[in-house]
Amino acid sequence: MKRLLSGNEAVARGAWTAGAVVGSGYPGTPSTEIMEIFARYPGVYAEWAPNEKVALDVAIGAAYAGRRAFATMKHVGLNVAADSLFYAAMTGIEAGLVIVSADDPSMHSSQNEQDNRQYAKFVRIPCIDPADSQEAHDFAIAAFDLSERFDTPVLLRLTTRVCHTSTPVEVSEQRFVSSDPIKYPRNVAKYVMVPANARRRHGVIEHRIQEISQYAETSPLNRMEIRSSQLGIITGGIAYQYAREVFPEASILKLGLVYPLPAALIRNFASMVERLIVLEELDPFIEHQVRLLGVELYRGKQTLDTPKGIFPIVGELNAQIVRKAAIEAGLIEGEMLQTSPSFPMELPQRPPVLCPGCPHRGAFFVLSKLKVPVNGDIGCYTLGLTEPLNAIHTCGCMGASIGVAHGAAVAGDQERHVAVIGDSTFFHTGIPALINVVYNRSNVITIIMDNRVTGMTGHQDNPGTGKTLQGRDTTEIDIENVVRALGFTYVKTLNGYDVEGIEKTLKEWMKISDPAVLITREECALLPEARAKYVPLEVVEEKCNGCTMCFRVGCPAISKSEKLDPRYQRPLAVIDPSLCTGCEICAQVCPRDAILFRNQVLDKQEIDQ
Amino acid sequence: MENHRFVLVGVGGQGTLLASHLLAEIGLSLGLDVKKAEIHGMSQRGGSVVSNVVWGKPVFSPVVGEGEADTLIAFEKLETLRYLPLLKPSGAIFVNDHEIEPITVSAGKQIYPNNADIEATLHKFTTKVFWIPANQIAEDLGSARVANTVMIGVVLKGLGVELDYGVRTLEKTIQSRYLELNLRALKAGYDWLAISNHKG
Ligand code: SF4
Ligand code: SF4
Ligand code: SF4
Numbered sequence: 112m113k114r115l116l117s118g119n120e121a122v123a124r125g126a127w128t129a130g131a132v133v134g135s136g137y138p139g140t141p142s143t144e145i146m147e148i149f150a151r152y153p154g155v156y157a158e159w160a161p162n163e164k165v166a167l168d169v170a171i172g173a174a175y176a177g178r179r180a181f182a183t184m185k186h187v188g189l190n191v192a193a194d195s196l197f198y199a200a201m202t203g204i205e206a207g208l209v210i211v212s213a214d215d216p217s218m219h220s221s222q223n224e225q226d227n228r229q230y231a232k233f234v235r236i237p238c239i240d241p242a243d244s245q246e247a248h249d250f251a252i253a254a255f256d257l258s259e260r261f262d263t264p265v266l267l268r269l270t271t272r273v274c275h276t277s278t279p280v281e282v283s284e285q286r287f288v289s290s291d292p293i294k295y296p297r298n299v300a301k302y303v304m305v306p307a308n309a310r311r312r313h314g315v316i317e318h319r320i321q322e323i324s325q326y327a328e329t330s331p332l333n334r335m336e337i338r339s340s341q342l343g344i345i346t347g348g349i350a351y352q353y354a355r356e357v358f359p360e361a362s363i364l365k366l367g368l369v370y371p372l373p374a375a376l377i378r379n380f381a382s383m384v385e386r387l388i389v390l391e392e393l394d395p396f397i398e399h400q401v402r403l404l405g406v407e408l409y410r411g412k413q414t415l416d417t418p419k420g421i422f423p424i425v426g427e428l429n430a431q432i433v434r435k436a437a438i439e440a441g442l443i444e445g446e447m448l449q450t451s452p453s454f455p456m457e458l459p460q461r462p463p464v465l466c467p468g469c470p471h472r473g474a475f476f477v478l479s480k481l482k483v484p485v486n487g488d489i490g491c492y493t494l495g496l497t498e499p500l501n502a503i504h505t506c507g508c509m510g511a512s513i514g515v516a517h518g519a520a521v522a523g524d525q526e527r528h529v530a531v532i533g534d535s536t537f538f539h540t541g542i543p544a545l546i547n548v549v550y551n552r553s554n555v556i557t558i559i560m561d562n563r564v565t566g567m568t569g570h571q572d573n574p575g576t577g578k579t580l581q582g583r584d585t586t587e588i589d590i591e592n593v594v595r596a597l598g599f600t601y602v603k604t605l606n607g608y609d610v611e612g613i614e615k616t617l618k619e620w621m622k623i624s625d626p627a628v629l630i631t632r633e634e635c636a637l638l639p640e641a642r643a644k645y646v647p648l649e650v651v652e653e654k655c656n657g658c659t660m661c662f663r664v665g666c667p668a669i670s671k672s673e674k675l676d677p678r679y680q681r682p683l684a685v686i687d688p689s690l691c692t693g694c695e696i697c698a699q700v701c702p703r704d705a706i707l708f709r710n711q712v713l714d715k716q717e718i719d720q
Numbered sequence: 721m722e723n724h725r726f727v728l729v730g731v732g733g734q735g736t737l738l739a740s741h742l743l744a745e746i747g748l749s750l751g752l753d754v755k756k757a758e759i760h761g762m763s764q765r766g767g768s769v770v771s772n773v774v775w776g777k778p779v780f781s782p783v784v785g786e787g788e789a790d791t792l793i794a795f796e797k798l799e800t801l802r803y804l805p806l807l808k809p810s811g812a813i814f815v816n817d818h819e820i821e822p823i824t825v826s827a828g829k830q831i832y833p834n835n836a837d838i839e840a841t842l843h844k845f846t847t848k849v850f851w852i853p854a855n856q857i858a859e860d861l862g863s864a865r866v867a868n869t870v871m872i873g874v875v876l877k878g879l880g881v882e883l884d885y886g887v888r889t890l891e892k893t894i895q896s897r898y899l900e901l902n903l904r905a906l907k908a909g910y911d912w913l914a915i916s917n918h919k920g
Contacts, residue, residue, distance in 0.1 A: 115748050115756070140761035220761025243755075276757040276782040277744055356780040431785030456837060458801055459830035461822035463732060463767030494765060499827050567762065662827065667766055670826040689864070 113279035118269055121244040121280050122211060123148035125251030129207070130287040131181050132156060133173035135166040137539065138568035139185030140220040141274035142213035146183050147571070150580045154286075159571055159580045161538040162509070163188035167195040167210060171264075174208035175302065177293035179255050181209040181267075186227050187508060188212070191540070193230070196264070200234040201312045202302050203262035205293060207255030213269045216392050217427035222489070222508060224426070226394040231266045231370040235320040238266045238370040239332065240348035244278040250367060252287075253332060261323055263316075268369075270392065272349045272427065324371035332367030335380060342442065343384030345377065345397060349428075350390045356430040357437060372400050381406045388421055388442070392428050395419040411440025465494045467668040468636035468645075468692025470607030471560050474531070474629075475502040476664050476696065477614045478558075481621075484519070484526050488512035488541075490533040491566035491635075500665045503531070510540025513548060513557055520553035527621055530557045535565040535573040537590060542597070548626045549598045556620055556627045559590055560607065563634040570638065594628045601625055607633030610699045636692050646693035646709045650684045654705035657681030661697040661706065669697055723776035725784045729803045730795030731820050732764040739793070739868040740771040745889045746872075746881065747775040757782035766823075768799055793875055795854075795868060796820050797838055804845055812848040814875050816867060818855045850874065850913070857908050866898075866905035873909020883910050 116124065123145050126134065134157040136146035150157035160166035163184040173180035184192060189212045196210065212230070215221040231238030239254050241247040247269065254265040300308050327333060339360040346354045347366040354363055364380040366372070381387050386409040389398040395418055401408060410420045418424055421440045423432060437443045465472050475495040478485050479502040487493055487503035488511060496503035505515055516530035532541045537559050548555050565571040572578045577587035591604050601620060605612045613631060620627045634641050647668075657676040661669055661684050672685035684705070686697075698706040707715065726743060730736040737758055744756035758771035772784045789807050794800035794815045807813065824830040833841075842849045852874050858867040869890070876886050886906050894902045 113748070115744055115754060143760075219759045219763075271759065272757055272782060275760060276755055277741075278755050278779075278782070279748065279753065352780040352782065427783075429783040429785045430781040431788065456801075456833055456841065457830075458798065459822050459824045459832060461731065461766075461768040461798070461802075461824070463762050463765040464823045466733075466765055491765065494762075498823065498829065567765075569760070569764075665823065665827075667821075667823060667826070670821055671828070 113281055115277045116244045116248070116280045117144065117275055117277045118241070118244050118247040118273040119144040119275070120148050121248035122251045122267065122269070123152070124280070124282055125248040126181055126209070126255075127152040127155060128248075128283055128286055129179060129252040129255040131179040131207070131209075131255065133170060133178055133180035134158070134183065135160045135169040135180075136183035137161070137163045137166055137188055138565050138571040139188050139213070140568055141215060141271040142183050142185045142188075142211060142269070143568045143571065144274075145211060146580065157580050159565075159573060161574060162540055163192040164195050167192040167199070170208060170210070171195060171199045171204070174204035174206050176295055177205045179207040181211060183211040184213070185221065186212055186214040186225050187221060187223065189227055189230055191509070196230065197234050198304055199264045200236050200316060201304055201309060204258065204264065205296055207258040208264045209251065209254045209258060209267050210264055211267045211269065213271070213274050214393075215271050217271070219271055222506075224393060226396060227266070227268055228369055228396045229394060231268070232396075235316045236263050236266055237261070237323050237368060238268050239367055240268050240369045241273055241367065242348055242351040242365070243273065243276070244280045246367065247273060248280050248282060250332065261319055261326075263319060263323070268348070270349055320371055324373065327368050327371055327373035328376050330368055330373070333373055333376060334365050334367075335376075336363040336365060337383070338362050340383060341385050343380055343387045344390050345380070345387070345401060346390040347397065348392065350392050353428055353430050353433040354390045357433045358443070366397065369397060372397065374404050377401060377404060377406060386442070390422060390433065393424065395424065409440075409442075411442065413440070462497055463494060464497055464665065464667055465491065466636055467666050467690045468641070468694040470562050470631065470633035470636065470694070471495060472500075472664055472666065472694070473608050473610045473696050474558055474560060474613050474631045475500045476610060476700065477617060478502040478529060479663075480614070481617060483529050484524075486512045486516040486519070486528060486530045488530075488532045488536050489567075490536055491562070492531055492533055492560050493567075495531070498665065499663050509536055510544055513541060513544035513555065516555040516557075517544070517548050517551070517553045520555050521551065528555050529617075530555055532557065532559055533566070534559060534561040534563065534575045534590060535571075538574045538588070542593065545594065545599075545628070546597055552626070554624050554626055556617065556629065559594075559628060559630045561590055561630055561632040562607070563632070564638060566635050570635065590630055594630070599626060599628050601627030602630070603628075604630040604632050607631040608694050608696055610696055636694065641692070644693075645691075646712055647688035647691040648686055648693050648695065648698055648709065648712055649707050650686055651705050651707060652683055654703050655683045656703060656705075657683050658702060660700050660702055664696050664700060666697060668692075723774050723779055724791070725789050726773040726775075726791045726793060727770060727784050727789040727803055727806050728773065728793045728795070729768070729770045729799040731799065732767045732769050734769075734795045734820075735865070735868045736769050736771055736795060739795070739872055740773050742869070742872050742886075742889055742893060743773045743875070745893060746876070746885050747773065749885050749889055750775070750881070752776060753778040755779045755782040768802060770803060791875065791879075793871060795871065798822070798832060801833065801838060801841060804841070807845055810846050810848065812850070812878065813842055813846060814850045814852060814871060814878065815842070816854040816871055817851050818867065850878065852909070852912065854909070857912060858905055861904050861908060862901060866902055869902045869905035870909035870912070873906040874913045877910045877913040883907065886910070
């Protein structure tokens, strides 16, 4: 029976079927579910590593020890892991090693849209690019085989649309069991990359990539679909689907192995069709290589030499975009689909916001009040940037907040900088940045917003939660102790909802010139244990005068009621009981005690009964 | 068959993903090729969310582009408008008559359109508009959380798919603790369309 699996689920299943026994990753959209699913299979070890480089080193270590292993991450994670990627490409492995990189064209949940096929070319390793879940499953298995056959890591490159699209998959119930554990290799020339050895290995990997391109000529990962000879399309990954949809009659060279390319196959295909085009998402990765082969591509009505022939270089494709570009290039006849009637009204935006009861809200409320420059980081707490808090001024990549704040401080910026970072991000790359602050003595104040989980990617455990990915109890790393051990003297842990305490502490620290770390600790309001404690608060209408203080905390549960304050004619506040968790941040900021605290609400309920 | 393309829209946290999952599984149980595409991450925190389900034989692109959707299913009123351009001329709209104020509105920066304007706009795109009091129906059954399943019930009836396909899919998909309630919600939605004098 076919099952509906997302690309991520299919990769996890494929890795299990291929006999992978070790998986290490760092959660990142759109890759996260791969490791979560893999962790549930029998006979495997799966973990969350503190960052992608660690994850890849772990997988490399397992592959050196003769066990099939893989590491998962989102595209930008491969930047963090790049150092390890390059040495692993040099050394090769004993058992299959696969690196899964999930790219995010159109940046649905990312800071850039880098095309990680480029990494494969950069490091001289094969890159496999599936087009749906069945291929994600089959290609994952093929990737391990390819890795062992050519003694190389393999990059399994996914994109958001493959990761998070579910399509039917035929799976096998049998698992490939790798051969008996090997004796750990003592092969210094291969595995110790001192210059003398590394120089020899460089020659080896250049030769290897030549061999793999020979293999690519006949690999079942690549296939020709011959239909009409008028138009030929070279494509790979999700773009294949758009090719089939928009050009049902065209002949297609579907590349599963998108690096290295099969030169003879491409030339052969080109000779069979009148017009040849390349259809791919993002970079002209295949297109450039095909041009370098001297194969002529159809460029439509274009006269200028643009980086990409026909299709857009920015953003995700879809069948519509492909169709439009194809019509413009004169590849297909047709008018654009009748566009919809013009839109008569302006719609209010609905940006993501911190959830009602989010424990990050307390510190952001204080920061926006203090009006200090805040260097932000990647996670739920990035949402501190939104109205009405407006409390974040920069955000680059995981772990950047502290370093960027330090940079401003040592550059002599007059204002005191506050860096914010989450618990998971602290473990990811925050620690070295904090070491730098204390070592090079800047006055950065760092707030570690510890919500006891990795929030934005959907609640994964991390070194601070006391649980592993596979649910085992483990050492819970105490952030405050770590920070003290780094040498900070001003360190304090407060409850995330303690608005007054946070304000008082930050104001005190603004007066001294030492670096300091405030840990705001409170579990994410969406965790099941937190949900169980919800007590919705109430506004006492007689006391509220619509002063708007509580609106400024930016909680989605608070809105303006229809009722007006008789004196100023301002709308009163009202709390939606189906959304409010009872975090009491609004109650703390109300100057008129018009919002009942939890125990007041509970007392009132008792009296009512 | 021609592809049938669904677009499901709502607000992060409303359970749009679960509803898409049900619809995709139902398509599979009908013996069709199915693709379901969704976006995770930041927008799940109370932002505007959209997912696509395509039924057909076979399906290639998982992404529904402008003017391509046969059916738009909206779990929140305002979001119906936001994704209207995806609808085919004369496609069908199933809208949950439920309002969730975005932060831009509660902060007083923008205005939530009134019902008359919303209706008028929808009718410019198509005459097939079903207004469903799904939250109300769900609350009457015991929990607003199953409003999505009510909507799926209505859609199945609207498409002329037998209720039984939905029932079997729920039995396969929903945790046993919540199954009973969801089955009642599915049926309530199905019956609602069967007996109501809806506009359409
Ligand atoms: S998921 Fe948790 S941490 Fe993230 S915004 Fe919501 S409450 Fe805050
Ligand atoms: S802060 Fe208090 S008085 Fe002011 S609007 Fe809110 S509830 Fe009313
Ligand atoms: S207590 Fe106030 S701030 Fe907290 S969730 Fe409820 S309404 Fe929002």
